[in-house]
Amino acid sequence: MPSLIRRASAQVFVDASTVDLTGEELVAEFEWDMTATGLVQADPGGDGARVVCGQEIGDVGVTAELWDAAPPLAADDWQDVAEVSVAWRSAFMDFATTDGGENPAAQLELPGPDDYRLRVHGRNRDDGDPRDDDAPVEEYLIQVWPAPQAGPVTAKSTSRTAATWRAR
Known part of the structure; x- marks a missing residue:
């Protein structure tokens, strides 16, 4: 049975409709294309991923969890759920880089560089912009495991937001 190892949660300021998941470089610089999932894309160069949001600018709640193996899929309370793989090169995942400041609550410590699977869940994505x-x-909710x-x-x-991003 998979076990939860650790969890980090924070309110994150979103700018340009994304939550960037970054490592030591603290920059997720890649051309993104959300047509595959309408929710998340991994940086092809590794050490990054991007979650696309329903609002362009504002605060969102983000929880990141490290698991020892794939957790059970529990999608009932979420509008959208998608998975991608990333070749992570850092010992942490930062999910609050767009506000320009450091937020230790918005970092998930990882066992180290490795291949990881990210399962991203999103809800309340269609509730207006601005809110x-x-x-x-x-x-x-971002679940991470080797x-x-x-x-x-x-x-x-199920969200209109995901359908819009997939259609672009």
Whole structure:
């Protein structure tokens, strides 16, 4: 049975509709194409990935979890769920780089450089941009575990946001 090793959570400021997942370089510089999943894409050069959001600018909730193996898929409470592989070169994953500051709560410590699988869950992606004060917070869960490289997989896709990004 897979075990959760650690978890990190933070409110993340989104700019340009993305949450960048970065390593030591703290930059995810690659041409991105969300047509495969409408949710997440790995940097082909490794040490990065990008999650595309429903809002262009604002705060989203992000939780990242490190697992020892693939956790059970639990998609019921999420609009969109997709997986990608990444060849990570760092000992951590930072998920709050777009605000320009350091946020230790927004870093997930990894066992070290390795091939990892990322399963990204998103909800409240269609609730407006800009958000009304009473709108639900857009949220993401990123589950990470060591795994050999494999192609992208979309496990669930029900948001208009994902459909829009896949159609581009």
